[in-house]
Amino acid sequence: xxxxxxxxxxxxxxxxxxxxxxxxxxxxxxxxxxxxxxxxxxxxxxxxxxxxxxxxxxxxxxxxxxxxxxxxxxxxxxxxxxxxxxxxxxxxxxxxxxxxxxxxxxxxxxxxxxxxxxxxxxxxxxxx
Amino acid sequence: xxxxxxxxxxxxxxxxxxxxxxxxxxxxxxxxxxxxxxxxxxxxxxxxxxxxxxxxxxxxxxxxxxxxxxxxxxxxxxxxxxxxxxxxxxxxxxxxxxxxxxxxxxxxxxxxxxxxxxxxxxxxxxxx
Numbered sequence: 001x002x003x004x005x006x007x008x009x010x011x012x013x014x015x016x017x018x019x020x021x022x023x024x025x026x027x028x029x030x031x032x033x034x035x036x037x038x039x040x041x042x043x044x045x046x047x048x049x050x051x052x053x054x055x056x057x058x059x060x061x062x063x064x065x066x067x068x069x070x071x072x073x074x075x076x077x078x079x080x081x082x083x084x085x086x087x088x089x090x091x092x093x094x095x096x097x098x099x100x101x102x103x104x105x106x107x108x109x110x111x112x113x114x115x116x117x118x119x120x121x122x123x124x125x126x127x128x
Numbered sequence: 129x130x131x132x133x134x135x136x137x138x139x140x141x142x143x144x145x146x147x148x149x150x151x152x153x154x155x156x157x158x159x160x161x162x163x164x165x166x167x168x169x170x171x172x173x174x175x176x177x178x179x180x181x182x183x184x185x186x187x188x189x190x191x192x193x194x195x196x197x198x199x200x201x202x203x204x205x206x207x208x209x210x211x212x213x214x215x216x217x218x219x220x221x222x223x224x225x226x227x228x229x230x231x232x233x234x235x236x237x238x239x240x241x242x243x244x245x246x247x248x249x250x251x252x253x254x255x256x
Contacts, residue, residue: 079137
């Protein structure tokens, strides 16, 4: 069914695995995301290939993340922590952070508020 | 390890299944949540018992939801849609919405922005 054939509610429903949905961005080598912008919140469904490394960066927008699959190590504010499926974390405005995936890769939901303006169009890199 | 023994980063990491974390709220019969407030975003980890019904309500805060386990039917803006694990959805400001869980119950991550002030302390009900 095409977008035009859906009801209003169906157009507000997405799926983590529906590769055709969202605004595509390559955050780094082996790190691809699909961006879903709202008014106050932006979601980012990020797939890390095994051992992919997301470089340290920072931005003014508050961020939360949720590890949905795989494993990873989070770097944030000069510390590191190993994360397991079901862990979620808060990254305050301006705190430098990065991520490296474990041997099986990782699937992560990132949440930004306010939405990151540089992520409103397809592109590359972490922005900021 | 007590909270006081953790590093700053460990205090920003939570888990979906860690029942002691978060501000508790009973949203309705068989619907319990744990609230995690940030500056611009508030997360709510909601457990629906089998067939539990979250009544229609609305609020000015934008909301997103993600179905992590189980199944449910979302009512929103006068429409209904059946949801599967991995589905996520956007509920714009002010649009009436509700949820009923399937036979196996449901685990849902709700995301609010701005944070809902009535959810900053333990309590009951959907507020608004």
